[in-house]
Amino acid sequence: MGKLLGIEGVNKTYQSGLSSFQALTDIKLDINRGEIVVILGPSGSGKSTLINAIGGIDRVDSGTIHVDSEDIVSLNDNQLVHYRREKVGFVFQMYNLIPNLTVYENIELAANISKSPLTIDELIDAVGLTGMANRFPRELSGGQQQRVSIARAIVRKPELLLCDEPTGALDSKISKEILKLIQQINDKYNTTVLIITHNEAISAMADRVIALKDGKIESNTINKQPIEPEGIEW
Amino acid sequence: MVVTLWKKLFRTIKEKKAQYLAAWVLIVISSALFYSFTAAGTNLVDNLDTFYQTNHVEDANFVVQDPLKKTDKLEEQFDLQLERRLSVDVPMKEDTIVRLLNETHSIDTYSVIEGRKLQSDQDILIDQGFAKAHDISIGDQLDLSGEQFVVKGTMAIPDYIYPLRITSGFLKNPSAFGVAIVQGDVLKNMPNTHSYYSVRFNQDNKETFKHLLNENNHVLQWIGKQDNNRITFIQGDIAAVKKMGESLPIGILLITLVIILILLWRLMKKEYVQIGTLYAIGYKKSEIVRHYLTYAALLALSGSIVGTLLGWLLMHPLISVFSAYYNLPVLTTNPHAGYLLISLLLPLVFFVPLTYILVRRVLRIPPVILMKGGRIKTKVNKVERIFKLRNLKFAKKFILRDIFRNLPRIGFLSIGVMFATLLLLMGFITKDSMTYLVHDNFTEVYHYKYEYTFNQLQTEPPQSGQPASSIPSAIETKEGDQSLVLTGLEPDNSAIQLKDMDGNRLKFDSVIINKSLADKLDIAEGDKIEVTSQLSNKTFPIRIDHIANSYLGDMIYMPLEQLNQLNDYPKDSYMALYSDKELAIPKEKLASKSLTDNMVTGFEQIIQPLNYGIIAIALVAAIIAVIIIYILISLLIEENSYKISLMKVIGYNERTIQKLMIGYNVWFVILGFFIAIPITLVSISAFLNSITAEMNITIPVKIDWVNIAISFFVILAAYYVTLLLNKRLLKKVSMHEAINKSTE
Numbered sequence A: 001m002g003k004l005l006g007i008e009g010v011n012k013t014y015q016s017g018l019s020s021f022q023a024l025t026d027i028k029l030d031i032n033r034g035e036i037v038v039i040l041g042p043s044g045s046g047k048s049t050l051i052n053a054i055g056g057i058d059r060v061d062s063g064t065i066h067v068d069s070e071d072i073v074s075l076n077d078n079q080l081v082h083y084r085r086e087k088v089g090f091v092f093q094m095y096n097l098i099p100n101l102t103v104y105e106n107i108e109l110a111a112n113i114s115k116s117p118l119t120i121d122e123l124i125d126a127v128g129l130t131g132m133a134n135r136f137p138r139e140l141s142g143g144q145q146q147r148v149s150i151a152r153a154i155v156r157k158p159e160l161l162l163c164d165e166p167t168g169a170l171d172s173k174i175s176k177e178i179l180k181l182i183q184q185i186n187d188k189y190n191t192t193v194l195i196i197t198h199n200e201a202i203s204a205m206a207d208r209v210i211a212l213k214d215g216k217i218e219s220n221t222i223n224k225q226p227i228e229p230e231g232i233e234w
Numbered sequence B: 001m002v003v004t005l006w007k008k009l010f011r012t013i014k015e016k017k018a019q020y021l022a023a024w025v026l027i028v029i030s031s032a033l034f035y036s037f038t039a040a041g042t043n044l045v046d047n048l049d050t051f052y053q054t055n056h057v058e059d060a061n062f063v064v065q066d067p068l069k070k071t072d073k074l075e076e077q078f079d080l081q082l083e084r085r086l087s088v089d090v091p092m093k094e095d096t097i098v099r100l101l102n103e104t105h106s107i108d109t110y111s112v113i114e115g116r117k118l119q120s121d122q123d124i125l126i127d128q129g130f131a132k133a134h135d136i137s138i139g140d141q142l143d144l145s146g147e148q149f150v151v152k153g154t155m156a157i158p159d160y161i162y163p164l165r166i167t168s169g170f171l172k173n174p175s176a177f178g179v180a181i182v183q184g185d186v187l188k189n190m191p192n193t194h195s196y197y198s199v200r201f202n203q204d205n206k207e208t209f210k211h212l213l214n215e216n217n218h219v220l221q222w223i224g225k226q227d228n229n230r231i232t233f234i235q236g237d238i239a240a241v242k243k244m245g246e247s248l249p250i251g252i253l254l255i256t257l258v259i260i261l262i263l264l265w266r267l268m269k270k271e272y273v274q275i276g277t278l279y280a281i282g283y284k285k286s287e288i289v290r291h292y293l294t295y296a297a298l299l300a301l302s303g304s305i306v307g308t309l310l311g312w313l314l315m316h317p318l319i320s321v322f323s324a325y326y327n328l329p330v331l332t333t334n335p336h337a338g339y340l341l342i343s344l345l346l347p348l349v350f351f352v353p354l355t356y357i358l359v360r361r362v363l364r365i366p367p368v369i370l371m372k373g374g375r376i377k378t379k380v381n382k383v384e385r386i387f388k389l390r391n392l393k394f395a396k397k398f399i400l401r402d403i404f405r406n407l408p409r410i411g412f413l414s415i416g417v418m419f420a421t422l423l424l425l426m427g428f429i430t431k432d433s434m435t436y437l438v439h440d441n442f443t444e445v446y447h448y449k450y451e452y453t454f455n456q457l458q459t460e461p462p463q464s465g466q467p468a469s470s471i472p473s474a475i476e477t478k479e480g481d482q483s484l485v486l487t488g489l490e491p492d493n494s495a496i497q498l499k500d501m502d503g504n505r506l507k508f509d510s511v512i513i514n515k516s517l518a519d520k521l522d523i524a525e526g527d528k529i530e531v532t533s534q535l536s537n538k539t540f541p542i543r544i545d546h547i548a549n550s551y552l553g554d555m556i557y558m559p560l561e562q563l564n565q566l567n568d569y570p571k572d573s574y575m576a577l578y579s580d581k582e583l584a585i586p587k588e589k590l591a592s593k594s595l596t597d598n599m600v601t602g603f604e605q606i607i608q609p610l611n612y613g614i615i616a617i618a619l620v621a622a623i624i625a626v627i628i629i630y631i632l633i634s635l636l637i638e639e640n641s642y643k644i645s646l647m648k649v650i651g652y653n654e655r656t657i658q659k660l661m662i663g664y665n666v667w668f669v670i671l672g673f674f675i676a677i678p679i680t681l682v683s684i685s686a687f688l689n690s691i692t693a694e695m696n697i698t699i700p701v702k703i704d705w706v707n708i709a710i711s712f713f714v715i716l717a718a719y720y721v722t723l724l725l726n727k728r729l730l731k732k733v734s735m736h737e738a739i740n741k742s743t744e
């Protein structure tokens, strides 16, 4: 269980007009391969900013972010695209599916730009969408859409699965199913998972829980006995 | 591009098919116009050049007092070709004249279009237009001046490619005049045969040749190729076709470009989140750029391919209409690879750079912000702040705010309507200007029926008719020689009547220049110019006293006495007589006798195809107007769908919503229309000037207010049609949108 992610001295300031806002302050964080990490924190504490920086879709002002010993802060745009293709899968709160592509095609969109993607049909079965390959997102429930989004994220077998409030728009029963799916993926592919949530209860399933406040890491605790998502008390 | 993204693209286009189809149709129209007009024009030029070359078009024709004796010696001495021409005008029916010409061998030779060459004295070949107008076919018998001829076919000759009765005329009239060719000996035995010479120079020795002719003979008439409307008109007309083909499609493409930019910008704005997501899942910026560029490229290429194909189909009838109108044999038609390629690629070249810039601009927004749906602007518009909207009534406030927030789109609406109006008015103005030229100008200026030209200067006072002398002349200008006709008239002449620019009748006791020549030379009253006679090469100064409001030909009129004096002609001598009735003049004394064309009836026939042309142009203009207005209003509805939905929820009915949201656009349609009027006048006059530069006339720009009113109603009708088309779209905006905004 080696280290996958090493963050050191990361700062990020947003400039808007004359005022500036320090969203991340001196972040230091190590995450091991295969861990499920839950990031907690109040709204505006910098959770999304952090995960976007790790995912290589946003830049930080200073510090290093090593993924597999490669510092992604020093990568140029093209190298970052490469990094995202090879190592990262994103899951968003609002699913962000392309509305006029079918389930299959939405997943294919990510598979297309990968050298050795998973078989899409198998994956559709694996995320519990058997028989829905040809449906459009508007013909699916929120939970089903999120399953598509997860399938799209993992079709390229990423090392990092970054989920920004994946259950934020879903009720507790569906949320548990989604979390279960994420956990299964973590199990099966040894994918390192980062889950942002407002919901402290979810931290029960995590190997590691990080609490952010005002752009700083307030706590970083190892959960000795993570429980199955079904057991989470909502 | 990745296959899956193609699917997204096609589905997006399908969802918004009306808008994309509309833009696509504009591209098709543009390419079809471009290719058919330019390729047809170029093919006509090629065929004309070939025809002129293989059939040895003359450089000039001239009349001399005494027949030339040793033409072969002259040919050798001056290294030129010379051929005697014979012509006789024979009445065929009432008001119909056939001009019989002898068969030539080295200059202005004929081509058989249908049928076979002349073989015997009874054989005759006639011009196509005349044959058609009089329903004459091969094998028919013609009784001309007592001789029996058998029609062996139709033909074309270079010096009558546009069969005008007089070289300075400008409207052909095949039902009243045609040319025919018979073998040379036939004409020698006919009465009233007129003889002249056609010449082709191989060297630049025109002046010395003329000089020699004048030494022991007199050149009575000299008409250079460039002054011969029978030869030059076709060139001006082809130039017009090509120019139309080059300018009109560019205008349409520009409009389409703006439409496509608006469509794409709107599309990308709606897809901010999707773009951000594509980024996040590992797509490169260049791949995303390519995806959005493909919209434009796909429209451009598919539109230009279909358009060019249509253009190819359109080119052939265009060429045949044209070549039939002019008596031009068309032997080959080529696709003209250059134009073909431009036609196929022009829209692409037009669209890609700007759409690229637009797409790049959108993609400069950081992906995290794109994923949040972009920066949300709620700033109050500057213009909006200047006006204090608060004090206005609700409806007015609402509408004004909408206008301020949509200024660019509204501006473009006006510009689009302006363009459509321009197109529409162009057709009408061309027609109105032609009508003016013929009805008002020609009939007002010429008041005689017969023109008798003598074969030598006359000094005896005429028994009846009004004496005149015309000398083909030239003025040196920076761009080369400008030719003109210098006419001497008695001060009280009434056969030709001119008015000055204020409408006052001018007497011929002064030097008068007509408006078209004055404009070409940029001359004002009181200016002095140097004029050179083409007959004697003598140069003399003249002072211009008046400018006449006439556009027919390039003319200077002066008192006959002054003309005689300047040219060293005997006092009171004259070369021609104008008369209302037929005069009894012995034919030995005449070089030619001609009847003025019945311009007005000829005009009605010629204007007929123009009428169809105008209807076609009006249709295209209306389609363009409908497309532009439709796209803009549908975008307006789409962009404001949330607001519309909210209004529906609150309880507004569709009519009120339409009034509030769309109704005001009519004022900008009207605005565009009125801006178009002066712009059209200016651009038409530039257009007409450029095509008539090579011709012997100027077409003054005139417009009839009735036609302006018709255009206005066409444009307004186009607007109301789009309202109907958009009604469905307005209906489709659902109330759910306002209730459940977050789904978007």
Ligand SMILES: Nc1ncnc2c1ncn2[C@@H]1O[C@H](COP(=O)(O)OP(=O)(O)OP(=O)(O)O)[C@@H](O)[C@H]1O
Binding pocket: A014, A015, A016, A021, A023, A041, A042, A043, A044, A045, A046, A047, A048, A049, A050, B369
């Ligand atoms: N583009 C931006 N420009 C300016 N400030 C920003 C921008 N993006 C985020 N911020 C600010 O940075 C802070 C951190 O934002 P971030 O999105 O990381 O918070 P978060 O913890 O994800 O909150 P939430 O739980 O609401 O999603 C917030 O105060 C936010 O207002």
Ligand SMILES: [Mg+2]
Binding pocket: A047, A048, A049, A164
């Ligand atoms: Mg967040």
